[in-house]
Amino acid sequence: MSALLLLQGVHAHYGRIEALKGIDVVVHRGEIVTLIGANGAGKSTLLMTVCGKPPASRGRVMFDGEDITHVPTYEIVRRGIAQSPEGRRIFPRMSVLENLQMGATTADPGRFAEDLERVYGLFPVLKERHAQRGGTLSGGEQQMLAIARALMARPRLLLLDEPSLGLAPLVIRQIFRVVREINAQGTTVLLVEQDAFHGLKLAHRAYVLAAGRIVLSGTGGELLANPEVRAAYLEGGRREVEPR
Structure with a gap:
């Protein structure tokens, strides 16, 4: 390896x-x-x-x-390299989708829809909550959002x-x-x-x-x-x- x-x-x-x-x-x-x-x-x-x-x-x-x-x-x-930090640190006033868009700023914009479907597949609740403000999610959902946001950067x-x-x-x-x-x-x-x-x-x-x-x-x-x-x-x- x-x-x-x-x-x-x-x-x-x-x-x-x-x-x-x-x-x-x-x-x-x-x-x-x-x-x-x-x-x-x-x-x-x-x-x-x-x-x-x-x-x-x-x-x-x-x-x-x-x-x-x-x-x-x-x-x-x-x-x-992408990080999901301790304490989640999502953007609480932004929607779930807007948080995910922030994570994708360094990725290929042509693959945004594909990457979005990937994280929605991993965390289906985020798709259900896509228009909801991040700060109103439960603690577990916020953690899912923090990980999903990091994945939108397509990290190795x-x-x-x-x-x-x-x-x-x-x-x-x-x-x-x-x-x-x-x-x-x-x-x-x-x-x-x-x-x-x-x-x-x-x-x-x-x-x-x-x-x-x-x-x-x-x-x-x-x-x-x-x-x-x-x-x-x-x-x-x-x-x-x-x-x-």
Whole structure:
């Protein structure tokens, strides 16, 4: 398998605070790779650094063989990376359709109708709600809209940040079924997930972050079975896996 995304020794800062401390991550074409870790471990920062906000202060971010470490965010999107951010961040006063149009601004306008039918096929409720303001949707529907909006950019790599956060179990299962389907359709996925069980069950491979560092990696199944991971994230534990 060839690497689509490669982070090599990546450091990132917020002012004087070092949030990422030498991160090495690889995402191969066609994979779902999951990042788990405690709050503040650096998971969301890693996704944002891939998109150039904040930029890596040291190390390299490679996408499809190209160094994008210092490429502007809008150009990174044009190269085929789209993010569904933590907290959804849809446009609440815009309709569902208008939100989806915003997601398609970097895509081929000649394929808009095709892309719209694709996301409506993944999330039929959005077609029913196409004229409804985003802010009036339920939490689960807003999350579906956030993912659909990112897909309208036709990404080769989809970054998903906490898609299950605050949702009911039934909706969570629906979201993860769709993520699997998106991947089966050919989109590579890098997933940050606070629901470690579902995130690891979905993943081909996974990484555990603690205090800005990768402390464990393996297949999703290997980490599900790992005693440290189970104690920290799957059995009600709240401690971090200790760096080695």
